Amino acid sequence: MKIVILNSGSSSIKYQLIAMPSQEVICSGMIDRIGLETSNLTYQTSTTNLEETLPIANHKIGLEKIAQLLRDPNIGVIQSTQEINAVGHRVVHGGASFSDTVLIDQGVKDKIKELFALAPLHNPAHLLGITVAQEIFATAKQVAVFDTAFHQTIPEIAHKFAIPNSFLTQNKIRMYGFHGTSHKYVSEKAMAYLPQKAKIISIHLGNGCSITAIKDGKSIDHSMGFSPANGLIMGTRSGDIDHSLIFYLIDTLGYSSQQVNTLLLKESGMLGLTGFSDLREIESQAAQGNEDCQLALAMNAYRIKKHIGSYVAVLNGLDALVFTAGIGENSSYIRNLVCTDMDYFGIELDTSKNQIRSKEIREINTATSKTKILVIPTNEELEIANQVYELLTS
Structure with a gap:
């Protein structure tokens, strides 16, 4: 076929x-x-x-x-x-x-x-x-x-918003989750690599970014929500903000709702913080002393660390931390920022292994690290092909 x-x-x-x-x-x-x-x-x-x-x-x-x-x-x-x-x-x-x-x-x-x-x-x-x-x-x-299908296993305690119940029952307003084909693909690769069923945190870092808590192969929590706009800091998307900011922009600063939408989706994130949307250029500028770029990279990693901490609590442990997608697979800089000072969670990065580039699954943790740190190249296209083939032949 x-x-x-x-x-x-x-x-x-x-x-x-x-x-x-x-x-x-x-x-x-x-x-x-x-x-x-x-x-x-x-x-x-x-x-x-x-x-x-x-x-x-x-x-x-x-x-x-x-x-x-x-x-x-x-x-x-x-x-x-x-x-x-x-x-x-x-x-x-x-x-x-x-x-x-x-x-x-x-x-x-x-x-x-x-x-x-x-x-x-x-x-x-x-x-x-x-x-x-x-x-x-x-x-x-x-x-x-x-993309949302993989996250249908997220329990109600995690996917339901604390707003009147009718919005869920009548309007289906809830957390849906995204990058599901990628998180599903790399989590299955991680489970095949690890010796037992595992508690995994999968971090998809590209122009869009998300992080998922995965237990026994099932998504149980995720950083994006009703739309793919919140959670981590992204290329042009702000990620998590205080929602009262939206009303302040509209009611006090005179923005239209469409202008706010454009601001938060297309003009914020790393672009808004630095003036650049390509992480390679941001890292290059940071290395040359650009303080805006240095701060933006630190903020990016800090947001990821906060989610790791909360998901370790939700999973009640952690066996593997997985980096994937364009930035996750290729940016040793971001991986180093994320994994530094995380030894309380058993996360210890081997800085020399972190520099290695490969198209294969690889460990970048130290030999004594209690938690595996894996870089797994995603293959959303192959995952889609698998699902299409399964549907048409079942």
Whole structure:
């Protein structure tokens, strides 16, 4: 079975073509900076490594370009889009409607659209990707895999907000949790690596950031909530704030609700603190003495540490701390900040191991550390492919 995996962001498309059940990645790549004259495109196979800068005006043109590359007579990997059996779509917010992977029909598309307001940076792009993929891969099954699904096991004591009960029963307002495909994938890798069922804290650090308490393979608490906006400090999102700030901005400073939304989602986080959104540049500036960048990195790590402490309490112990995603896998600087002065929890970082880069799972703790510190590269695309294959063959 050949499955195309699509992860459509607001200005990007990540894609892979995976053969199942062998899990062979036939090709992979991404398009980013969609909407600009300088969009970046990558396309990789076992024999090809293509990189281009070209104008990609919208997601439809981007997906058409991907389909063109897949069928290219010289570097393509299929002769016709009819060879594609299924297209798996990552969808960030499934709300209360979806706790499992589903075949996409009009009803599913309508539900995804209803949740635009809760994931404004993500769900609109996902629905657009689904609509265009239905046109391009017309004979393939279209399947949605929801980030929120993994967190459906979070108990009511953790997912319910302390507001009138009717908001949960009538409006389904609760904590949902996000980055579920990533947290599920790396926690399963961690459990296979560790000698016993484990109490795990998984830390997904990218442009979006979240942290999950996992017990016996199940999510029991998580840093994001009703939408993917709160919790840790992120690239452009503020994470946790005092909600009275929103009313102060509107009632006293004259902001509209839309301006507040834009401020907290697109102009805050590391960008708001430093003027930069790319962590590599922030780390470089910090090394050169930029005090704003030094403070922002310290704040970022401090917020993560606070969540680790609370989740150790919830789990009543900790067997492994897992770092994953772009920053979690590649930033030794952030990992060092997070793990310093955490010996009370049995977290002891080996600074030399922390510098090693690898695409494999690796330990970066000392030999005497009671808690394993693991770096596990995430593979959301493979996790989506697994779930799509399971749905279509069960």
